[in-house]
Amino acid sequence: MREARQDEQRLQVSRGLALALRVSAGSRRYIAVALVALAGICAPGAQGAPLISTSRSQGSSIGVSLGKTKIEASVNGSQSQGSSPISVSASSPLASKAEASITVGPVEANVSAPEGSSTPAPSTPGTGPQTPGTEPQKTSTAAGVNAPVLGPVSVKVNAGSPSSGSGPVAAKDADTKSQSPTPATNTPASSHGPSTRQASGGGSASTAGPKHHRTRTRSSAKKTNKAAVLPSSLVKATASSGKPASVQAAASHSAQHLKGHKSASSDPLSALGRQIPLGLPVPDWSRPIILVLLLLTLAFGLRAFLSTRRARRAERAQSALVNDINVMQSALVPDVPATLGGLSISAAYRPAEGPAAGGDFYDVFALADGRVAIILGDVSGHGHQALNQAALTRYTLRAYLEAGLEPGAALALAGEVMSDPDFEHFATVIAGIYDERPGQLTYASAGHPHPLMLGGPQALGECAAPPLGWGVPTGQRQTVLTLSAHEYVCFFSDGLLEARTQTGLLGRDGLESLLRGLGERPRAPELLAAVQDSATLLADDMAACVIGRATPLTAPGGEHFEELEVDRAALDGDSAERFLEACGVSKHQREATLVQARALVGRSTSARLRVDMTHSPDIEVLCRAANPPELGERTRALRAAIGA
């Protein structure tokens, strides 16, 4: 439990962090890589490399390096210049242009500030009082550098860039032990002067050593000097104190403690480089490459961030769209009650795969007198047009059924008013009314597959009426059934029949076997799932509605009537005879019925043939004049109200 709670807390914290940062996981990865690259650029030469190392090349120069700070002491081997037999130079770790040099008599210390430091002014070579031999005791103040010259020692600071910079150079306590009366040379640090010979880059051997390291230099005059003990750094470069660079050279003892590490610790970037461990040394030449990679990383990271934002926006738009579609869909396939008016009802809908979605609809609702109306249909075509047509058909039929029309009459009226001017769009629909008292279901189809019966007599599919929208009379066929206790009726759209299986279309037989496989109490969602499981492709929408009795039978079941309304054209054609034949009416009886029907149609507009198939093969045929549609109470009240 506690672990689970901790996990949950961690999850919440990470979620909150992600939310606070408003960046995706991908962007965070880019940021991490960028930080590492930044550390690489700002890192000292090598992680784990000695802070102080010495190098010696030839016999005449010794280099001490502190991280990237290099201090070199060289003994001028050639006497041609006649000056500065010893020179000490330091270069800052943070900028390649920062150099300082000090020359003491024969020893020269050379210090220069890094480019980008805030040295107020650079020292100008050749200016200042350190003219050799003229004023050996004078203190140089060039470039705001307080450089006392003690005796023959001259100290010079050269800033790389005069205009910029934030760190004054301060070389503290630089001292040389050996002093000579040789006047200080005033040599630009960049060139190290003619009298200074430096073994720059000569040092190759680096040894890890303590912070306080002693180096011995030997003067050209065979005089052994403890020329400089440079334990740390001669230069405190890029100090943010804003103090003017001051270089003090004093003839004193050789051992000095220089706080060179400040040069690194005062720079936050450098510190960053130290804190983030790098596996490999970072050589100078790789830094531009790392910089390029850093920029690339930042660019990619920005792109990832932007694309994530776009994706998030698209996601929001999509969910809004899905909500809209759900609202529209609920106008066509609403939630239906599980039980209503003595019926147990289940309905399900599944849109097609691909572009053919839309067009199926159903509705189950209670009528004013307690009967239950069922509508299920399919509109030809797809897309927005089909959605409109489906909604129009559903609500038109609902209105007619609520007004009290029989299913066949409702379809006939809808067929009249919903004729499509192009005759191309049409709706196949089945409408039914269930009356609980006799347990009787009456339904009519307009071009729609007739329902599957489970546990009762199979309805007759022949002589179907045409769909709504073709401009031809429809709604002539009607079926009346009394449902028994364990009888289920399944209304469905043709998408179920047209599901592709490995052996071809599923078809009515395939669908019926799937329905029977669902057990005694089949439900529409299970049927659609079964169809989906057995199908390789579902090219059309699927809608199904399964109804069965929810209450015990109160009236004797098993009644089965098939009805056909015939007009003059139907009697002249063969449709009436085909209907009677399909019902199993004998030839003699057919002829007698048709004669009777013709006589009735002569007097009124149409006649209704009602075939009683309850006791099949004993079949009774009733023929009577078709009454005008019987109107419900509401319609009668409405008509009375408007005086019709």
Added chain:
Amino acid sequence: MRSFYVLDEEVVLNESLGRVTVVRAGGEIDYAASPHLRERLSAAVKPDGPPLIIDLLGATFIDSTAIGVLVATATRMRELGSATAILCADPQILKIFQIVSLEDIVDVCESREQALESLASIV
């Protein structure tokens, strides 16, 4: 598998009817194929044009959209005073035609000879 084709219209000569336009389509005539079928059929529907036979003997599947195209074509032909016949022998498709009562709108025949006879009786 899901192939559809519709051929250019051909004109056949008949003793009693004179010229008869035949449009042949086959394969699976579904939602995606219907626009092509509609295009070819509306080209064949002309004022004072010859009667039309829509030959679907090669069809393996037809959906409600295509049925709508057939009905629209037949209705327009009738309005123009001409006649249409549909050729189809596939039992599954005939079953679908029966469900939607296509015979109420247009003659459905199983052979070309039968279709020509049917057209001759109408025109």
